[in-house]
Amino acid sequence: MKEAFTMWRHTQMVVLVALSAAIYAAILIPFKGFTIIPGFTEVRPANVFPFVFGLLFGPAGAWGAAIGNLIGDFFGTLGLGSIFGFVGNFFLGFLPYKMWGAFFRRGENMEPTVNTGKKFAVFVSIVVLASTVCAVWIAWFNDLIGFVPFAALASIITVNNAIAGLVLGPILLLLLYPRIKRWGLLWTEIMRPNEVPQARLQTVGAILMWVGGLGALAVGLIIGLGLYQQGFAAAGFSPEGAGQVGGFAIGVGLIPFLILIIVASFMLGGREQVLAAEEESDRVR
Amino acid sequence: MDPFLYLDRDTFVHRLDPRTKMFLLLGAFGLVFVFVSPLYQLGVLAVVLGFGYLAQSLVNLKRIWFILVMIGVMTVILWSIFGSGETPLFLFVELESVLYGLGIALRIDTTIVAGMIFLSTTRNEEIATGLVKLGIPYRFAFAVSTALRLVPTIASTGSTIGQAQRSRGLDLESGNFIQRVRKFIPLLVPVFVSTIRSTNVFSMALESKGFGASEKRTYFLQLAIRRRDVLVLLGFAVLLAGCIALRMAGYGGLEGFTR
Numbered sequence: 001m002k003e004a005f006t007m008w009r010h011t012q013m014v015v016l017v018a019l020s021a022a023i024y025a026a027i028l029i030p031f032k033g034f035t036i037i038p039g040f041t042e043v044r045p046a047n048v049f050p051f052v053f054g055l056l057f058g059p060a061g062a063w064g065a066a067i068g069n070l071i072g073d074f075f076g077t078l079g080l081g082s083i084f085g086f087v088g089n090f091f092l093g094f095l096p097y098k099m100w101g102a103f104f105r106r107g108e109n110m111e112p113t114v115n116t117g118k119k120f121a122v123f124v125s126i127v128v129l130a131s132t133v134c135a136v137w138i139a140w141f142n143d144l145i146g147f148v149p150f151a152a153l154a155s156i157i158t159v160n161n162a163i164a165g166l167v168l169g170p171i172l173l174l175l176l177y178p179r180i181k182r183w184g185l186l187w188t189e190i191m192r193p194n195e196v197p198q199a200r201l202q203t204v205g206a207i208l209m210w211v212g213g214l215g216a217l218a219v220g221l222i223i224g225l226g227l228y229q230q231g232f233a234a235a236g237f238s239p240e241g242a243g244q245v246g247g248f249a250i251g252v253g254l255i256p257f258l259i260l261i262i263v264a265s266f267m268l269g270g271r272e273q274v275l276a277a278e279e280e281s282d283r284v285r
Numbered sequence: 286m287d288p289f290l291y292l293d294r295d296t297f298v299h300r301l302d303p304r305t306k307m308f309l310l311l312g313a314f315g316l317v318f319v320f321v322s323p324l325y326q327l328g329v330l331a332v333v334l335g336f337g338y339l340a341q342s343l344v345n346l347k348r349i350w351f352i353l354v355m356i357g358v359m360t361v362i363l364w365s366i367f368g369s370g371e372t373p374l375f376l377f378v379e380l381e382s383v384l385y386g387l388g389i390a391l392r393i394d395t396t397i398v399a400g401m402i403f404l405s406t407t408r409n410e411e412i413a414t415g416l417v418k419l420g421i422p423y424r425f426a427f428a429v430s431t432a433l434r435l436v437p438t439i440a441s442t443g444s445t446i447g448q449a450q451r452s453r454g455l456d457l458e459s460g461n462f463i464q465r466v467r468k469f470i471p472l473l474v475p476v477f478v479s480t481i482r483s484t485n486v487f488s489m490a491l492e493s494k495g496f497g498a499s500e501k502r503t504y505f506l507q508l509a510i511r512r513r514d515v516l517v518l519l520g521f522a523v524l525l526a527g528c529i530a531l532r533m534a535g536y537g538g539l540e541g542f543t544r
Contacts, residue, residue: 011492014488016481022480025436175474
């Protein structure tokens with residue numbers, strides 16, 4: 001996660017944050033009227049940008065997604081929910097580049113595009129995971145403060161994010177990648193290896209991220225829909241063991257999974273991608 | 286149409302320091318959580334609307350009224366389904382869950398109205414400088430304010446390209462939703478490709494003007510917390526304390542609702 005802070009040293013990365021946030025917000029705003037849960041989510045084809053900008057611009061894409069979503073809220077829906085909208089959208093742009101390296105072996109071509117079957121499959125799985133993690137953060141907070149039930153919000157945001165990424169993402173990535181590379185704007189070309197952390201048990205980190213994201217969604221839905229009363233999840237949420245639907249139960253029940261997501265974020269590296277880009281540019285020279 | 290909510294008026298709210306308005310916004314976010322009962326939430330909304338009236342910013346309600354109404358309707362429906370109470374109303378819906386939904390709808394609407402008043406009375410530059418003065422790193426605040434400034438430019442460029450292509454016979458209206466969205470991609474790609482392409486020139490222009498050259502910066506916009514800021518914050522603190530005392534005395538709750 002170190003690179004999310006060291007990136008601010010580079011003027012190019014600061015500009016990329018501003019530009020990606022502006023593009024994201026500019027496409028989000030016209031669709032504000034196509035609401036799904038008013039005030040919380042709407043039809044968002046613009047959600048393709050966090051995946052694509054995250055892969056291409058790395059941490060600048062993640063910050064751009066978070067700020068862009070906040071600016072989108074400035075046009076009529078700024079509220080308490082905007083705080084975790086910021087966090088959720090940060091993860092939407094953060095996970096694509098963090099997880100990307102975990103799918104490739106050392107020495108393997110890991111250019112962030114979808115020109116091979118394997119890269120396409122990796123992109124699809126990353127879109128699903130990032131969509132889920134983003135939804136979990138936003139829905140967890142909104143349920144905790146009693147705004148919108150977790151089950152409704154988490155499922156809608158997950159599907160909404162994933163559709164935009166899966167339908168539009170591959171096309172956009174194929175269109176943008178060669179240009180961004182030609183202009184020298186890939187994050188792996190701007191940042192230096194010592195500014196990006198080395199992966200620590202990368203495979204374990206990737207597994208923890210999957211467990212954290214999908215586990216939080218599954219457990220949140222089980223608690224939120226009251227299904228646990230019929231089974232295993234009843235224990236532990238109240239002295240009687242009968243549990244309590246939503247609210248406190250979701251607030252506490254999901255914390256271990258959210259911690260897993262944060263821990264995994266520190267375990268996944270990124271330096272291997274910067275080193276691979278350096279080797280690639282050395283080969284070209 | 287200007288996409289921003291800011292209204293250039295000369296009211297005492299406009300003259301408040303942006304940091305004071307940020308604290309008031311956060312305070313309003315806290316205030317809405319004191320009560321659950323929709324009746325008391327109405328009172329909180331009335332206070333926030335009164336503040337908006339003093340700020341001459343309620344005209345912006347015209348731009349967001351539809352969202353506010355939809356939030357009200359959807360929140361009541363959602364909580365009627367997901368919550369439960371003791372007094373049957375109709376089918377599976379109980380009175381307490383409807384009341385809770387109403388209370389939550391008012392809570393959400395109040396935070397959005399508070400956000401609207403903040404944005405109607407505070408310029409982008411004030412927000413950015415206020416954030417820096419509160420300890421947010423300058424580069425982050427710079428990115429936020431630059432993005433805010435660029436949004437209308439990008440939106441108008443996109444609109445111009447769309448109109449140009451339509452005038453050449455491009456049909457954006459036919460097909461289902463996904464097909465129509467896909468048709469927009471060739472229109473949008475030039476917009477963001479040209480925007481991203483400017484990154485290097487933008488960076489060089491910034492660095493040639495000394496961006497990041499020294500740790501300590503000076504600002505054209507000078508902010509100062511004055512007596513009126515202190516008085517407004519004190520007044521709000523008294524209001525918040527009064528509401529909390531009222532709640533602790535047993536008012537403003539909702540009996541019989543379970544989630």
